[in-house]
Amino acid sequence: MTLLTPDDLYNVSRQFEKNNDIIKRATGQGIRDICESVYNTRLGNEKIGIIPITAGNGIIDNFAESLFTITNYLKLDGFITNHTDVAGYYEAVNQNADILLMADDYVFIAHNLRNGKIATNHVCTGVIYAEIASRCKYADTKDILVIGLGKVGYAGASHLIRKGFNVYAYDPDNEALNSAVQELGVHPYDIHRDGKKFCMVFEATPNENTITKDMISERCLVSTPGIPCGLSPELGNDYDVDLVMEPLLIGVASMLYSVI
Ligand code: NAD
Ligand code: 2YH
Secondary structure, three states: OOOOOOOOOOOHHHHHHHHHHHHHHHHOOOHHHHHHHHHOOOOOOOEEEEOOOOOOOOOOOOHHHHHHHHHHHOOOEEEEOOOOHHHHHHHHHHOOOOEEEEEOOOOEEEEEOOOOOEEEHHHHHHHHHHHHHHOOOOOOOOEEEEEOOOHHHHHHHHHHHHOOOEEEEEOOOHHHHHHHHHHHOOEEOOOOOOOOOEEEEEEOOOOOOOOOOOOEEEEEEEEOOOOOOOOOHHHHHHOOOEEEOOOOHHHHHHHHHHHO
């Protein structure tokens, strides 16, 4: 289990703006347009109740505040409840929240109380980062590499298969890799043998240096929610990589669009 730290969340809207510029440059569209087309929804004037949760490792400084910043950034009407946990839930419902956002150590959800839709951060993050990678405007094939097939990576790989991409995937955990081969139909990618290079890469691991020079072509698009980043700054510079990596806003935008 990886938990966000207050440092990860430093100036979340600035981090997002920088990434949105890269997304626009590499795909031709910004994150809002991409979310609208993935989910076929538009954000309106929904009221978002953000509930701090003390379970497990407890409150993360800056987490609820960052979600509040994100709701403002998306021009939604957000508020953080004064109470935590069940009392916070009760408060949010009584304050007429349309959508609730809350996370413990394992699951982070958006729940739309008006239409009953519920979404998890790991699925929505996987879907949107995979979608971003798949939109690389320099790609001339439908081959895409997925690195890491955990909760986020599997959801992204599944999305790419649904969209008709040729998905190559690597995970050192054989059980995770075999499930994705059998259930989704991804091609197993052997980093030591295949020598195939990709223009579109979706990485979802909690480790550094998961991306090597044998995997990527010059000017490729690497889209990764993984913390820390799997691409070293040196490799990113040498290969002139368009790197999309942001700790919270892109995934939360995806969650909100998915429950509208
Ligand atoms: P997980 O533990 O469920 O899965 C991680 C997977 O990566 C595992 O299957 C593991 O075997 C695999 N892996 C580890 N090292 C690897 C390597 N060198 N090459 C290939 N695969 C490797 O984790 P998760 O919930 O899927 O989250 C993945 C990452 O995404 C974490 O760092 C998490 O913090 C981050 N995350 C970020 C956001 C965001 O908005 N930026 C949102 C959710 C999760
Ligand atoms: O960071 C996390 C977990 N990794 C779950 C996310 C799933 N992708 N949870 C945040 C915990 C927040 C805390 N309980 C709070 O401040 O409310």
